[in-house]
Amino acid sequence: MKYIQLDYTYMMDFVREKDILKMQSKVTDVHKVIEERTGIGGDFLGWLDLAHRMPVSELESIVKTAEEIQKTSDIFVVIGIGGSYLGARAVIDSLSHSFHNALPHKSPQIFFAGQNMSGKYYEDLKEVLMNKRLTVNVISKSGTTTEPALALRYFRDLMQSVMASGQVKQRIIATTDAAKGSLKKMADQEGYRTFVIPDDVGGRYSVLTPVGLLPVAVAGININELLQGARDMEAYLKEPDLKKNPAYMYAVIRNSMYASGKAIEIMANFDPSLHFFSEWWKQLYGESEGKDNKGIYPASVDYSTDLHSMGQWVQQGARNIFETLLWIEKSRSGAAVPTLQNDLDGFNFLSGKTFDFVNEKAYQGVTLAHHDGRVPNMSVMIPEMNAYYLGQLIYFFEKACAMSGYLLRVNPFDQPGVEAYKSNMFALLGKKGFEEKNKELMETLKTIERRVV
Ligand code: PA5
Secondary structure (H helix, E strand, C coil): CCCCEEECHHHCCCCCHHHHHHCHHHHHHHHHHHHHCCCCCHHHCHHHHHHHHCCHHHHHHHHHHHHHHHHHCCEEEEECCHHHCHHHHHHHHHHCCCCHHHCCCCCCEEEEECCCCCHHHHHHHHHHHCCCCEEEEEEECCCCCHHHHHHHHHHHHHHHHHCCHHHHHHCEEEEECCCCCHHHHHHHHHCCEEEECCCCCCHHHCCCCHHHHHHHHHCCCCHHHHHHHHHHHHHHCCCCCCCCCHHHHHHHHHHHHHHCCCCEEEEEECCHHHHHHHHHHHHHHHHHHCCCCCCCEEEEEECCHHHHCHHHHHHHCCCCEEEEEEEECCCCCCCECCCCHHHCCCCHHHCCCEHHHHHHHHHHHHHHHHHHCCCCEEEEEECCCCHHHHHHHHHHHHHHHHHHHHHCCCCCCCCHHHHHHHHHHHHHHCCCCCHHHHHHHHHHHHHCCCCCC
């Protein structure tokens, strides 16, 4: 068995090893605080040992439900937003066929909803679902979030228009709190099956709970392997020594970049299937660290695509960035470059080489070019892309995020800033209880001098 590794070679011109190692005693202290769950937000550290403590009966129930959904559904719609959305999408996209929804499949087509409020999106999705056997998994820890609640109404209505109520309740599965929230109340009243999100696990750390596991299992991915990867990484990262703990090394390096004025971290992948992994990572780090007027801004690019757009900025733009590259070491495909008679395009020197070989040279070329362009970069090396190593990778970034947030002296487990837009939106929508706020906002809107060209 191998582990995820951090290659920080191309960081060494920008941070001194002895300065990294000076952080060891701080890291050891924070490690203790994390393990003993005594720091700020310590009530939300349940993800630390999730993979260990998940009861076998719960796992069996997830797998059984997923198998039933696979047999009885053409389409599976996963409704959720933020931490109740991105983890499942990241895992499914990373591990499934690139064109999963376009293939005649063993498992249903999977679509996501509740992550936006675009009427067009809902109407278009409705068209796709027409006359199909649909199952919905609505996911909301609080059970009160507007976007998924409205999406559930929409699809429930649609189902009720074409099937008997007994069938509708069979085809809606709620993943939510054990006791609180209107989704839980609705599920109990309507008789929906439910899966529970543990109290001590926040949304963005919940991918290895039923939040992520049920959709992932429906996609035909082995959730036991995913959890085993997380379990092994959990054991591996018990070691506070920076030279033995790649997650803590990553946390220390990014904090030292931030301290030196590099306030933007760009995650780059070399495989389109990892696009949503970067989205998951952005939420994890952005929502965990961006508070108290602090925090690295997490951005992402997809290479090669973005080498021909944002690549210019990365190579020669403002030098306030550093890069974290995701590299999969073992090739996933034998697709190779054919020979062209007469070599009309001049690419016969690559005849017979695999696309993955060319991709690897692009990766090596990028690390060197960006280093030369004064962009410190490090690589997270993934031995192979499968459920096991993805489980390791998820745990790696979660543990690093806890360390990094505490080093930055913020609470990495809350998200107070998310409430601001919600209360404005409720007030503007005329929700009961927001009358005062509504008046205040209407006044503000009147006094704002609009400038439109
Ligand atoms: O990480 C978080 O806590 C958030 O991103 C939530 O997951 C998101 O706001 C959705 O919340 P809920 O699951 O309560 O609907």
